Amino acid sequence: MSDYLLEIKDVSKFFHGLVAIDDLSMKVKKGQIYGIIGPNGAGKTTLFNCITGLYTPEKGEIIWEGKKINGIAPYKIAELGILRTFQTIRLFSEMSVAENIMSGRHIKSNQKWYNGIIHTPSMKKDEKKNWLKVGELMDFFELSKYATTPAGDLSYGLQRRIEMARALAAEPKLLILDEPAAGLNENETIKLAQTIRKVRDQGVTILMIEHDMDMVMSLCEYITVINFGAKISEGEPSFVQDDPVVIEAYIGSDEDE
Amino acid sequence: MRQSYKIAIVFLIVMGFFPLFSNSSWLAVGTTFLIYSVVAFSQDIILGRAGAFQMGHALFFGLGAYATAILNVHFGVPIIYTFIPAILIPLIMAIVLAGPIIHLKGDYLLVATIGFNIIFIQVIQNDVFGLTGGPNGIFGIDVVRIFGVEFMSQTAIYYMSFILLTLTLLIMRNLDASKYGRAMFYINKDDIAAQSMGINVRYYKLYAFALGSAIAGAAGSMFAIQYSAVSPEAFNVVQSIMFFTIVLVGGSASLPGVLIGTFVMFVLPEIFREFATARYLVFGLAMILTMILRPRGIWPVKFGNIPNYLKKDTK
Numbered sequence: 001m002s003d004y005l006l007e008i009k010d011v012s013k014f015f016h017g018l019v020a021i022d023d024l025s026m027k028v029k030k031g032q033i034y035g036i037i038g039p040n041g042a043g044k045t046t047l048f049n050c051i052t053g054l055y056t057p058e059k060g061e062i063i064w065e066g067k068k069i070n071g072i073a074p075y076k077i078a079e080l081g082i083l084r085t086f087q088t089i090r091l092f093s094e095m096s097v098a099e100n101i102m103s104g105r106h107i108k109s110n111q112k113w114y115n116g117i118i119h120t121p122s123m124k125k126d127e128k129k130n131w132l133k134v135g136e137l138m139d140f141f142e143l144s145k146y147a148t149t150p151a152g153d154l155s156y157g158l159q160r161r162i163e164m165a166r167a168l169a170a171e172p173k174l175l176i177l178d179e180p181a182a183g184l185n186e187n188e189t190i191k192l193a194q195t196i197r198k199v200r201d202q203g204v205t206i207l208m209i210e211h212d213m214d215m216v217m218s219l220c221e222y223i224t225v226i227n228f229g230a231k232i233s234e235g236e237p238s239f240v241q242d243d244p245v246v247i248e249a250y251i252g253s254d255e256d257e
Numbered sequence: 258m259r260q261s262y263k264i265a266i267v268f269l270i271v272m273g274f275f276p277l278f279s280n281s282s283w284l285a286v287g288t289t290f291l292i293y294s295v296v297a298f299s300q301d302i303i304l305g306r307a308g309a310f311q312m313g314h315a316l317f318f319g320l321g322a323y324a325t326a327i328l329n330v331h332f333g334v335p336i337i338y339t340f341i342p343a344i345l346i347p348l349i350m351a352i353v354l355a356g357p358i359i360h361l362k363g364d365y366l367l368v369a370t371i372g373f374n375i376i377f378i379q380v381i382q383n384d385v386f387g388l389t390g391g392p393n394g395i396f397g398i399d400v401v402r403i404f405g406v407e408f409m410s411q412t413a414i415y416y417m418s419f420i421l422l423t424l425t426l427l428i429m430r431n432l433d434a435s436k437y438g439r440a441m442f443y444i445n446k447d448d449i450a451a452q453s454m455g456i457n458v459r460y461y462k463l464y465a466f467a468l469g470s471a472i473a474g475a476a477g478s479m480f481a482i483q484y485s486a487v488s489p490e491a492f493n494v495v496q497s498i499m500f501f502t503i504v505l506v507g508g509s510a511s512l513p514g515v516l517i518g519t520f521v522m523f524v525l526p527e528i529f530r531e532f533a534t535a536r537y538l539v540f541g542l543a544m545i546l547t548m549i550l551r552p553r554g555i556w557p558v559k560f561g562n563i564p565n566y567l568k569k570d571t572k
Contacts, residue, residue, distance in 0.1 A: 098563040099563065
């Protein structure tokens with residue numbers, strides 16, 4: 001088995017004949033903070049949707065811990081330990097913060113079908129264990145005082161934190177973050193970077209899309225740059241930053257806007 | 258304890274003493290109310306919690322009623338034993354029927370479930386295998402006998418219905434505080450997010466259909482006992498629309514809401530019986546106004562039902 005947690009091999013995804021991801025390959029090492037950057041519409045989120053099973057790529061392989069996982073249902077991908085957040089926040093907005101985070105405990109809970117009707121001592125123990133874990137996460141993300149507040153009533157920055165806490169509740173091996181700093185102010189962004197580092201230090205591999213270049217360059221250990229669905233550059237931040245191809249892609253895209 | 262449970266307990270206490278203060282005709286109305294409340298809660302599991310637009314629920318209510326009627330009248334099975342098939346047959350049928358269409362969203366599922374209900378009515382009206390009695394239905398259903406004791410008074414039937422509703426409320430409470438109940442809410446609120454958290458949408462929706470239909474079947478059996486007869490019009494699409502409406506007017510996933518919905522849709526028409534058909538004008542308008550003024554129902558559900566040890570004071 002290779003020392004890569006996740007390998008993307010020659011993956012292509014088309015929408016109505018238009019190429020969204022073009023023969024893309026990349027490898028994520030265990031314990032890495034891996035960044036994906038590129039202009040808007042480059043296919044970054046599409047790639048995340050392919051990894052998490054929401055889309056099935058037409059070509060290529062997505063390999064998780066040595067096994068091919070493309071075409072597997074999203075809920076099974078989560079069971080494998082790949083959890084994500086969304087670029088456009090997708091919380092259960094009418095439900096409380098604690099209940100939102102509890103959804104991450106779903107795959108860790110071992111309740112049986114009849115426990116929906118009859119409660120047993122072992123089920124109650126399971127329930128308590130999972131709520132306590134939710135409590136820990138609310139403490140870690142400083143959300144405890146909002147425990148019973150509907151998630152949809154909270155600020156953007158808090159909602160991003162809830163999404164991350166929810167994904168971490170499932171104790172993922174790989175945490176996929178889709179633009180975690182979008183909409184955050186400077187202070188919140190600095191705090192987010194610290195949080196991401198802490199999470200990684202607990203043994204979670206991070207794969208993230210981010211537009212905030214300062215954050216990406218200081219946080220990520222390895223970066224892949226995508227434009228028009230294809231990889232145009234990869235390497236450590238210092239390399240990617242100075243790569244003429246990358247500079248051109250970004251300046252070029254600015255002119256388009 | 259959560260407010261809605263307190264209300265449910267107060268409601269049960271009031272209903273428990275109701276027979277002491279009412280005559281037999283009101284007792285019959287009360288019994289029907291209890292039975293329809295059970296059906297409304299079973300609809301709520303599917304519609305209010307799992308968010309599946311089931312508009313053929315009377316089919317499963319009817320399956321339970323007909324199971325009891327057919328087994329008792331045609332095969333002489335004692336009523337008490339017909340309870341089990343009256344629960345299992347709707348449960349199995351729910352999985353068989355809903356299985357292939359469970360992936361349908363909103364309005365598509367709604368139309369498909371109406372289709373099932375229409376076919377069901379067609380089948381029982383045509384007296385299949387000479388068992389369903391055609392348009393007239395089945396008469397002469399026996400009374401409940403346990404150890405040779407007959408439970409045939411309206412009061413006895415009332416209390417059997419009361420026990421059924423109490424059990425249903427217990428199930429609702431247990432469901433709320435379980436992985437299965439929460440999974441339904443997650444699917445309902447955002448199925449993409451739910452899947453990404455590892456929730457098998459299809460499985461939990463089918464679970465909701467199976468559980469809801471089994472409970473509706475039990476209520477159907479009780480309904481057959483109450484009227485000692487069953488006939489097709491009690492289980493047609495109009496009834497399904499009523500159950501659907503109760504949940505939305507009362508408040509999806511809200512225990513007090515569903516009770517209020519049932520009261521408004523079934524008991525109020527009885528109270529205002531003297532106003533004849535004019536009352537339906539009022540009800541139609543009330544339904545429309547509720548949806549405009551209180552789109553989440555008269556008594557909307559309140560989330561945030563979490564253990565007390567997680568409720569910390571604001572720092």
